[in-house]
Amino acid sequence: xLILLLFAxxxxxxxxxxxxxxxxxxxxxxxALFLLSVAxxxxxxDADFLGIVQILVYVGGIIVLILFAVMLTSRVxxxxxxxxxxxxxxxxxACLLLAAAITAAAFRTPLAxxxxxxxxxxTTHFTxxxxxxxYALPFEIASIVLLVALIGAIVLAGKKGE
Amino acid sequence: MMFxxxxxxxxxxxxxxxxxxxxxxxxxxxxxxxxxxxxxxxxNLVTANKYLNLENSVGIIxxxxxxxIAAAEAxxxxxxxxxxxxxxxxxxxxKINIMKW
Amino acid sequence: MINHxxxxxxxxxxxxxxxxxxxKKLKGVSAYIGIAAVSAAFLMSLSxxxxxxxxxxxxxxxxxxxxxxxxxFGMGFLVDGMTSxxxxxxxxxxxxxxxxxxxxMHGDPRYPRYYAYLGLFTFSMLLLVIANNFAMMFVSWExxxxxxxxxxxxxxxxxxxxxxGKKAFITNKFGDFGFSIGIMMIFxxxxxxxxxxxxxxxxxxxxxGSALTLAGILVFCGAVGKSAQFxxxxxxxxxxxxxxxxSALIHAATMVAAGVYLVARTYFLYAxxxxxxxVVAYTGVFTAxxxxxxxxxxxxxxxxxxxSTVSQLGYMIMALGVGGYTAGMFxxxxxxxxxxxxxxxxxxxxxxxxxxxxRDMGGLGKHMKITMVTFFIACLAISGIPPFSGFYxxxxxxxxxxxxxxxxxIVATFTAFMTAFYMFRLFFRTFTGxxxxxxxxxxxxxxxxxxxxxxxxxxxxxxxxxxxxxxxxSLVHFKEGAAEEGNAxxxxxxxxxxxxxIGLALAVxxxxxxxxxxxxxxxxxxxxxxxxxxxxxEFYDKTVIKPSLNLARRLFSFDAKYIDGAxxxxxxxxxxxxxxxxxxxxxxxxxxxxxxxxxxxxxxxxLRRVQTGLVQNYMLLLVAGAAxxxxxxxxxx
Numbered sequence: 001x002l003i004l005l006l007f008a009x010x011x012x013x014x015x016x017x018x019x020x021x022x023x024x025x026x027x028x029x030x031x032a033l034f035l036l037s038v039a040x041x042x043x044x045x046d047a048d049f050l051g052i053v054q055i056l057v058y059v060g061g062i063i064v065l066i067l068f069a070v071m072l073t074s075r076v077x078x079x080x081x082x083x084x085x086x087x088x089x090x091x092x093x094a095c096l097l098l099a100a101a102i103t104a105a106a107f108r109t110p111l112a113x114x115x116x117x118x119x120x121x122x123t124t125h126f127t128x129x130x131x132x133x134x135y136a137l138p139f140e141i142a143s144i145v146l147l148v149a150l151i152g153a154i155v156l157a158g159k160k161g162e
Numbered sequence: 163m164m165f166x167x168x169x170x171x172x173x174x175x176x177x178x179x180x181x182x183x184x185x186x187x188x189x190x191x192x193x194x195x196x197x198x199x200x201x202x203x204x205x206n207l208v209t210a211n212k213y214l215n216l217e218n219s220v221g222i223i224x225x226x227x228x229x230x231i232a233a234a235e236a237x238x239x240x241x242x243x244x245x246x247x248x249x250x251x252x253x254x255x256x257k258i259n260i261m262k263w
Numbered sequence: 264m265i266n267h268x269x270x271x272x273x274x275x276x277x278x279x280x281x282x283x284x285x286x287k288k289l290k291g292v293s294a295y296i297g298i299a300a301v302s303a304a305f306l307m308s309l310s311x312x313x314x315x316x317x318x319x320x321x322x323x324x325x326x327x328x329x330x331x332x333x334x335x336f337g338m339g340f341l342v343d344g345m346t347s348x349x350x351x352x353x354x355x356x357x358x359x360x361x362x363x364x365x366x367x368m369h370g371d372p373r374y375p376r377y378y379a380y381l382g383l384f385t386f387s388m389l390l391l392v393i394a395n396n397f398a399m400m401f402v403s404w405e406x407x408x409x410x411x412x413x414x415x416x417x418x419x420x421x422x423x424x425x426x427x428g429k430k431a432f433i434t435n436k437f438g439d440f441g442f443s444i445g446i447m448m449i450f451x452x453x454x455x456x457x458x459x460x461x462x463x464x465x466x467x468x469x470x471x472g473s474a475l476t477l478a479g480i481l482v483f484c485g486a487v488g489k490s491a492q493f494x495x496x497x498x499x500x501x502x503x504x505x506x507x508x509x510s511a512l513i514h515a516a517t518m519v520a521a522g523v524y525l526v527a528r529t530y531f532l533y534a535x536x537x538x539x540x541x542v543v544a545y546t547g548v549f550t551a552x553x554x555x556x557x558x559x560x561x562x563x564x565x566x567x568x569x570x571s572t573v574s575q576l577g578y579m580i581m582a583l584g585v586g587g588y589t590a591g592m593f594x595x596x597x598x599x600x601x602x603x604x605x606x607x608x609x610x611x612x613x614x615x616x617x618x619x620x621x622r623d624m625g626g627l628g629k630h631m632k633i634t635m636v637t638f639f640i641a642c643l644a645i646s647g648i649p650p651f652s653g654f655y656x657x658x659x660x661x662x663x664x665x666x667x668x669x670x671x672x673i674v675a676t677f678t679a680f681m682t683a684f685y686m687f688r689l690f691f692r693t694f695t696g697x698x699x700x701x702x703x704x705x706x707x708x709x710x711x712x713x714x715x716x717x718x719x720x721x722x723x724x725x726x727x728x729x730x731x732x733x734x735x736x737s738l739v740h741f742k743e744g745a746a747e748e749g750n751a752x753x754x755x756x757x758x759x760x761x762x763x764x765i766g767l768a769l770a771v772x773x774x775x776x777x778x779x780x781x782x783x784x785x786x787x788x789x790x791x792x793x794x795x796x797x798x799x800x801e802f803y804d805k806t807v808i809k810p811s812l813n814l815a816r817r818l819f820s821f822d823a824k825y826i827d828g829a830x831x832x833x834x835x836x837x838x839x840x841x842x843x844x845x846x847x848x849x850x851x852x853x854x855x856x857x858x859x860x861x862x863x864x865x866x867x868x869x870l871r872r873v874q875t876g877l878v879q880n881y882m883l884l885l886v887a888g889a890a891x892x893x894x895x896x897x898x899x900x
Contacts, residue, residue, distance in 0.1 A: 018198060034201070069190050087184065098893070105897045
């Protein structure tokens with residue numbers, strides 16, 4: 001319980017820092033911290049496989065990608081420039097309203113909550129089985145989506161005329 | 163029972179993500195905020211899987227696909243930003259307003 | 264393999280798709296695509312055929328296609344002994360024709376398109392063969408019509424070719440009209456279109472009496488059109504304008520056989536109605552005789568063969584009408600081989616000698632040995648000389664006619680005599696004697712002669728092989744039962760008729776005992792009638808085409824005078840009213856419209872400021888809206 005609380009606090013703080021830091025490079029590093037803490041939450045919630053995927057794909061892949069993009073465009077994104085636009089106040093109000101509304105809605109929705117029993121071997125085995133049986137088709141489609149994204153990214157970012 | 167607090171956590175993170183997407187001037191910053199929102203959704207799903215009786219572990223499988231899509235989105239999004247940067251020499255979204263009449 | 268017979272038609276369809284879309288790039292390769300597809304189809308057909316020889320059972324799949332509540336349509340396929348024979352005939356002839364066409368169509372600017380059309384035709388024909396219901400039959404029937412139209416008019420730059428295509432298509436439509444009404448009638452009575460279910464309904468008496476007879480005759484109308492029976496035979500001689508391999512495929516072995524196949528497939532209609540089968544029988548025998556007389560005098564090599572085809576189709580139809588179900592299909596099979604051989608041989612002659620008129624030919628045998636020998640074999644086969652294939656099938660047809668009615672039998676035998684005469688007239692005039700005009704004949708390339716040899720071999724052995732142990736009868740029979748007793752008298756009379764016919768041709772054209780032109784000079788009137796094809800075309804021109812044109816012209820002038828006048832008057836009145844409206848519009852309506860436009864413009868000028876072009880602005884409003892939506896949805900009752 002305490003661990004969960006710790007991770008939750010770290011996640012919230014890191015998230016706030018991600019959206020408010022002036023140096024975009026620091027933002028990316030805090031995003032990594034945030035993602036790690038979310039992975040921790042996943043572990044706590046018995047989603048072992050998901051936690052590992054989170055670390056591998058997000059922290060290992062996407063963060064590196066973002067860092068590359070930051071460095072490639074760093075000439076204009078110096079810390080001296082204002083990083084947020086002028087609708088900050090309105091945005092804070094709207095977001096607070098949103099968060100409050102969602103939470104309140106969740107509290108007012110009657111859901112039959114039960115604590116699902118933890119399996120001895122964890123959920124990874126079961127997840128793998130599902131991915132190759134019930135969810136085989138979405139799984140394959142997701143792989144195609146990734147391939148298309150890969151090609152699309154190369155086409156978009158590749159230099160013209162070479 | 164940590165169900166409602168966790169839902170609240172995901173709502174807060176989601177709101178932070180929305181805030182980032184609304185206020186960041188840097189396009190890369192907006193992309194990072196999007197990642198925050200994705201993660202909020204994932205926390206929500208995993209929580210539901212843990213505390214609600216869901217069939218076929220939807221709450222664990224679905225985040226896998228979300229992560230896949232997020233990875234694809236990040237790759238394409240960053241490629242677009244790089245290509246835009248080459249064209250306009252900026253990553254600040256309010257400067258990229260050639261579609262405005 | 265039988266369970267997957269539905270694959271067979273789709274192989275040529277795939278070849279069609281490839282050739283029609285990528286033909287320009289493929290060029291010469293398109294022929295090999297077509298040949299590969301149809302070879303695969305042939306091999307599959309062969310395995311199905313042997314499965315049935317080995318005693319396989321009739322196989323039908325009938326999945327639901329359309330469910331309209333009370334009425335359900337199935338759309339499946341049916342494979343039985345008859346289907347397996349037809350599959351072999353269609354795929355084999357198509358394969359040989361496609362190989363032959365490599366040489367014949369060499370250098371044609373639309374070569375890939377030609378192969379595409381052949382693929383489409385083969386697909387339609389195979390679909391027709393495996394159809395298990397009237398609807399599917401009708402669809403493929405029309406597809407066959409379309410693809411034959413495309414192929415007959417393949418050289419559409421030639422006016423005569425495009426006219427022939429149209430003629431074939433429209434003439435067929437007359438028959439199809441009856442066919443479609445027949446199908447609707449069957450559906451109205453039986454509530455199903457599946458062959459097996461309709462047959463059950465007939466045996467239960469749901470469709471009987473004069474309704475059954477009428478339905479049978481209407482369905483037969485389709486066969487009359489497609490199999491070129493009198494009175495819709497006029498398209499077939501003209502269809503010879505198409506490339507010769509096409510004539511071999513369409514007008515010898517497959518498309519024209521579709522009519523015969525239709526009658527055989529729906530034989531339950533005719534078995535239950537003696538009147539309908541009598542119509543079939545007399546139509547058939549009359550056509551057989553009638554076409555043979557025209558073949559006696561025709562001078563274009565392909566037209567002789569066309570009339571001969573009409574005549575032989577009449578034979579098959581007659582056989583079905585007189586109850587010789589097996590005999591009719593047997594003759595169809597053997598005829599497919601030797602008539603395809605004749606057409607391909609004729610193509611080889613045309614290719615080598617560059618003329619189609621037999622009066623200009625003669626002595627070509629010296630230069631075209633393979634063509635001559637194979638052509639000779641085909642002539643013997645069609646004349647019914649034992650042991651060639653035509654003998655066995657023709658003998659069975661005549662036997663069935665003999666048991667049915669003596670006058671029919673006599674006419675049929677006389678037709679056999681004429682057949683032998685005109686085929687050998689053709690042969691002697693083309694290949695023997697002296698060359699009548701200066702030609703430079705040469706033997707055709709191997710791609711053309713090899714199909715000839717294969718077909719010649721089949722023309723020799725097919726008949727004999729099929730009667731071994733009643734093989735054909737075990738494949739194609741309407742009801743279980745003993746084979747009909749052979750009749751030595753019928754056999755000897757039919758052989759005698761053929762031999763006399765050949766002898767007469769020999770006497771006239773080789774030995775010159777009877778001078779050439781003797782009959783022409785003796786009976787000039789009959790000759791004139793025959794050479795003009797009994798004036799059927801002229802008759803149609805006077806009775807159908809001219810009146811329709813006249814009616815159309817009358818309607819046109821009526822339109823021009825009265826209807827146009829009325830329309831114009833209305834127009835003038837409208838113009839006057841419009842003038843009045845105009846004045847009112849300018850003052851009142853335009854003023855209002857302009858006022859609205861100005862209001863919109865100034866309003867737009869103000870609202871334009873909202874459109875900042877910054878996506879984040881829009882998104883902020885979106886988020887605020889979403890939050891408000893949540894609040895309203897959950898907290899405002």
